[in-house]
Amino acid sequence: MKINPKIDELLNSFIDGELSPRQQTEVQRLISHDPQIGQRLRQLQKCKMLVSSLPFVQAPPGMLENIKTALEREALPIGPAAGRSPSEQRAGQRHLFVRKVLAVAAMVGLVAVLAIVIYSIVAPRLTPEPHIVATRNLPTVVEPVKPALPAMTAKFNGRLELKTSAFIEVDASINRAIADNDLLDCISLAREPDASEYVLACSRKGLSLLLADLESIWARLDSATLLVQTKEFGRPVVVNAVAPQQILEIAGQNSLERSIEVAKDFAALNNMAELLPGKEVLTAINDRTSDLITGPRIPKPVLTGWPKMIKESTTQTTFAPAKVNLAITVIVGK
């Protein structure tokens, strides 16, 4: 018997009571008019009846206990964990989440700190051009030397005491040299009636340029003394009769220790030169009031031509980028 699937669907819906009253009436009319449809309806009804008549089988005993055991195994809120409500569990989960977030944040912070520390050790140190530490009072307190700096960045700290009878000229020359070399930003000045102090904080290159221009005043000086600050406070190395080239050489060393050693050498050398015979000649040469000055002047061998050398050397020599702190004091000579 071949039945249209749509008719089958309609008959099944009729059997299951899923039709509206109008559809039910329609199906009943179909059945009464077509014996085949009536027969098909009875076949489907018997299928339904056969399945519906199958015995109801109850769950095996102990199902509840088995489910509870399975839930306990999975740590669900039954049995031992029954005292904790889902809301409490959610709160616990939130707490756990916050702790995890905090732990991650702490880890990130720790890594950042470590990165900064490592960077500060590994990365090249850039030393910006220093600014002036200025004071109006004498003696000037220069910015303290930072301990344990690497060799190439060690500061040179020194004091140059110039005594001269031609105070005004010397002072004017120094001012002009400072202006000519664009060192106004690196100099602070303290001035008294019979003394001036220039506190210079600049690069070694700046110092060399300044000293090259100051060479001309050396002939007018009564004395030039360089005091190089050592690590022992109050015990500087004193270099008497210091020449500009010597100052430059002392300040141009790559380490503070080396600068001190060179200063000591020059100090010894200059002291010996003072004791050598013929000092009188040197004094006469340097003394402007001497009779010798009226005659043909003997040029000072050390100073002759050295400004040119300094100027050239500044272009040829690569100076350490380190800072130089030099206080130049000009005092009226006695």
Next chain:
Amino acid sequence: MTEATNINIDDALLVEQCRLGRSPAMERLILKYQNRIYNVILKICANHDDAAELTQETFVKVIENIDRFECRSSFYTWLFRIAVNLTLNHCQKSVRLRAKSLDAQDDEHSEDARNLLQEFLSDDSSPDPAAVAQNKELCRIALKALADLDNDHRAVIVLRDIEGMDYARIARVLGIELGTVKSRLSRARSNLRQILETVCNEDKSKNR
């Protein structure tokens, strides 16, 4: 009217208490539905051990996810949806179903059983359903025929004729359209009828 408004008040209360972690409410829900769930699963998977295991798994999953139940459908529908999905997944994976049909280890039926079925299926008979239920041979044949259906056809017949769900609820449990339920149920019954007729005709084909 949506199903949510028809939600069984008792179930809703038990579900709410379940969410608060009350063990007695969970136990009541399990005791209330365990037999029906087991019976439906057994009729679909046709194996007692598998049915027990799947019933247990169903309730564990339900209680695990009770917080996610949004009351858009009734708890009953949600529960049966989980049970049927688990069972159908199991049936798809299992190769035992064909080999081990419920209470019918061999495909042979006695002549008495076949005669009984023939009499039952004859157009003129109108047997008492209670009498059919008490006839173990007939039940055995019916279970065998049910097990021979496709999984989808078996599920829709079990939900309608054993669990007694209406078409709309079957659609929600199986996650299909209402029209699909009608056509699938129609084909399932038609196939079941053919299987039963084949059983009746076994004797005739052997005698030829």
